[in-house]
Amino acid sequence: MTRLLASVATLDELTLAARGGADILDLKDPKAGALGAWPLDGIARAVREARRWPVRPPLSATVGDLPMAPAAVTGRVAETWACGVDYVKIGLCPSGDPAACVAALEPEARRGARIVAMLFADLWTDANRLLPDLAQAGFVGAMLDTAGKGAGGLLRHKTNGELARFVEQARGLGLLTGLAGSLRREDVPALLPLAPDYLGFRTALCVGADRGGALDPTALAALRHAVPRRLASA
Numbered sequence: 001m002t003r004l005l006a007s008v009a010t011l012d013e014l015t016l017a018a019r020g021g022a023d024i025l026d027l028k029d030p031k032a033g034a035l036g037a038w039p040l041d042g043i044a045r046a047v048r049e050a051r052r053w054p055v056r057p058p059l060s061a062t063v064g065d066l067p068m069a070p071a072a073v074t075g076r077v078a079e080t081w082a083c084g085v086d087y088v089k090i091g092l093c094p095s096g097d098p099a100a101c102v103a104a105l106e107p108e109a110r111r112g113a114r115i116v117a118m119l120f121a122d123l124w125t126d127a128n129r130l131l132p133d134l135a136q137a138g139f140v141g142a143m144l145d146t147a148g149k150g151a152g153g154l155l156r157h158k159t160n161g162e163l164a165r166f167v168e169q170a171r172g173l174g175l176l177t178g179l180a181g182s183l184r185r186e187d188v189p190a191l192l193p194l195a196p197d198y199l200g201f202r203t204a205l206c207v208g209a210d211r212g213g214a215l216d217p218t219a220l221a222a223l224r225h226a227v228p229r230r231l232a233s234a
């Protein structure tokens, strides 16, 4: 089953995305970068809000575009997880020491934090080589995304074959798999056969495809149609 992840910037958008049928609600501040973070008190509030719903999709939260140094990432991941989200998403860049960051996050993962690595397809030439270390450190997932949102989407940086190998290798290691990066609705038919666990969207959800703008329920409905739930039983 491929699920639809919707990145939301506000509490109002959280509700809109839930009503629009998003499978995962991803708390992200798109104006603050590729992985712009909500403030911690906002994340905790979103969790409280969602817990009042009779049925609620899982919530993920990003930790911001952090420097690749263990001291910079461990505290923020722990604080974000402590807010009560279901997944914490952390971007891993080739600059700095991403391997040390992964290793430093292992204790938090072993304590139960469900950490998903965001690997930027426009920065990594071979993101797949990180996958064994992520699995070893107890990460629950790996997702390809793009860091430079103005420089073309995921499909400009990776071929279909490369994406297929990423999904296959990550899944083989027991990781959840995700694809994102300025994906458009018309990209979806080529991506569904790769069977990632989720496809992530922000830009395509917004009015005028302006990722810093407002979430457009009509655009969400079109994406929901393009990523149909019935694939679950197909």
Ligand SMILES: O=C[C@H](O)COP(=O)(O)O
Binding pocket: 005, 007, 026, 028, 145, 146, 149, 180, 181, 182, 183, 200, 201, 202, 203, 204, 211
């Ligand atoms: O996690 C998914 C991202 O928020 C996707 O954002 P984007 O579609 O603007 O690249």
